Amino acid sequence: MDAEDRIAHWVATLDLAGIPPAVRSAAETCLIDGVGVWMAGRATDVYARSSSLTGIPLGAAESAFLGGVAIHALDYDDTSYAGIVHGTAGVLPAVMAACDHRDGDGRLLLEAFVAGVEVLYAMGETVTDHLYQGGHWCTTTLGILGASCGAARALGLRAFETANALRLAANMPLGLRVSHGSTAKPYLNGVAARLGYEAAQAARAGITGTPGTLEGHFGFADVHNAGIWSGDRLTRLGDQWGLTDPGVAIKRHPLCSAAQAAIEATLALRATHSIAADDVASVECRGTPLVTSCLTYRGPATIPQAQFSMPFAIACALVFGEVGLAQLRDDVLRSPAITRLMARVALREDPALVAPGDRRDAPEASAVTIHLRDGNKVSKIVLAATGMPTRPLTHEQVSAKFLDCARFGGVDETRATMLASLLRSPAGIAHTRRIAELAAPEPLAA
Incomplete structure (x- = not known):
């Protein structure tokens, strides 16, 4: 056989x-x-x-x-x-x-x-x-x-x-x-x-x-x-x-999976130390070989390129305090605040970032160091981003992402809520065509 x-x-x-x-x-x-x-x-x-x-x-x-x-x-x-x-x-x-x-x-x-x-x-x-x-x-x-x-x-x-x-x-x-x-x-x-x-x-x-x-x-x-x-x-x-x-890893942010850990580290540093974008002199990010081989765009010219750019990911995290669907816009990519910060972000490969025994669970780990204008620096390592198999999203986080995606796609909230409930117990769906019906970007008929 x-x-x-x-x-x-x-x-x-x-x-x-x-x-x-x-x-x-x-x-x-x-x-x-x-x-x-x-x-x-x-x-x-x-x-x-x-x-x-x-x-x-x-x-x-x-x-x-x-x-x-x-x-x-x-x-x-x-x-x-x-x-x-x-x-x-x-x-x-x-x-x-x-x-x-x-x-x-x-x-x-x-x-x-x-x-x-x-x-x-x-x-x-x-x-x-x-x-x-x-x-x-x-x-x-x-x-x-x-x-x-x-x-x-x-x-x-x-x-x-x-x-x-x-x-x-x-x-x-x-x-x-x-x-x-x-x-x-x-x-x-x-x-x-x-x-x-x-x-x-x-x-x-x-x-x-x-x-x-x-x-x-x-x-x-x-x-x-x-x-x-x-x-x-x-x-x-x-x-x-x-x-x-x-x-399986479920993403929290609509960028390449290789950027997820660095985004989480940056958001944590921003929140913990009350960092404003103008406080940042430079950012150093160390990533695993998989991270650096995937995120190849230092100065992205388009949104698809930006989704494979560590400078864009970190700049958005620092400027907005989030990296979501709302940031995937040309005007965001070209804004002075983002372009200035992207120029200050450096990504380098660090093969020793993750111990050999942890590499299966942390293939896209990152360490972020933010150098502040006052001379101080703060650092954080995230081995496995939230959403990775060892750190799965909660039921509530998955549901929130689903509803956010539905809104972005123009799907009526009533439909989206019904569909989410249906998909939580998919074996009970009588006809799979019902999924497409509820996911249609139009109001549910009375």
């Missing part, structure tokens, strides 16, 4: 009863967070431009595409360090499109979502961080694999069909890290969601791939990952659950 068959058998036979309560709870949190950032993302320019590429009414594949664009448009979606991916971003839109196509219920949605992200996270650990470090943007490179399996489960494909969906998807890797800081990211995430869905439909129609496509000669790992393949992780599907081990 090759890797695709092993994965496919697990996907095709997964049911809700076999998902441990903690895993199910983590999945439900990812669902509510994912739907929230999807609603907000529909209010963006990149979503409007992507919508012009589709027809009306939308087919299921186009729905997967636009859902994938929206959910990643603000870089506010969850992160897993199993492969360094935004797992929900590619899988959920493909699964929702497949469930809606089949007129599925919430139980099917939950099963298919868990199947898709668990395959994605297992694949992330199987190929190791080498794939990401080599320049692949694994959210899409691997996300298409998770999307194909999630869609296959939602469409009710048999194991041999699911294996072929996975083989077909593995032939379509896409996404390069050079795209960070551009609207290519949400667009490509939409493409991955659509192609994952289409791979499942193609397999359903009888199109087949070659056994060994993932780990064989001239296969995925051979061609794209220098042959690196730690296949034992795939044998633990259903025993090790990526949703809880290593877990």
Whole structure:
């Protein structure tokens, strides 16, 4: 049995009863967070431009595409360090499109979502961080694999069909890290969601791939990952659950995950020491290698670049006392207060910032030192930002983020509140189309 068959058998036979309560709870949190950032993302320019590429009414594949664009448009979606991916971003839109196509219920949605992200996270650990470090943007490179399996489960494909969906998807890797800081990211995430869905439909129609496509000669790992393949992780599907081990990080701020710890450190210093922006002479930030390799824009010219800029993140924290959706505006980026402070922020790599035994839990740690004009300096280290698996957001924080995203996306508060309640117990949803109905940016009819 090759890797695709092993994965496919697990996907095709997964049911809700076999998902441990903690895993199910983590999945439900990812669902509510994912739907929230999807609603907000529909209010963006990149979503409007992507919508012009589709027809009306939308087919299921186009729905997967636009859902994938929206959910990643603000870089506010969850992160897993199993492969360094935004797992929900590619899988959920493909699964929702497949469930809606089949007129599925919430139980099917939950099963298919868990199947898709668990395959994605297992694949992330199987190929190791080498794939990401080599320049692949694994959210899409691997996300298409998770999307194909999630869609296959939602469409009710048999194991041999699911294996072929996975083989077909593995032939379509896409996404390069050079795209960070551009609207290519949400667009490509939409493409991955659509192609994952289409791979499942193609397999359903009888199109087949070659056994060994993932780990064989001239296969995925051979061609794209220098042959690196730690296949034992795939044998633990259903025993090790990526949703809880290593877990998923839910963002508090709509910037790259690599900026989250530094933002938290800066906000804490600002509050503790009553620091005003004009008090700051300079800021030194030390980050892990993953932090510095992701945040490459010192002087960002656009909001997508600013979301990958440590100077912008720290400047916003100091000027506004928050880094939220309201700060993702061109007038904020170009304001004198922000541009002055950005010029005073320096980021450097510190490989010794995190002890070797803590690196799994703190891959994007940061230390911030603020030098004040009076000659004093204050410092703070945040190893794992709030929202990381070891420091999860509270139920109330997740709900507050969801409602904030709904407001940003123009969704009526009554609808948003009803939808939040529904998503807290997704297995009870009779028709998944109800999610899109409640998330529509218009008042609820009387």
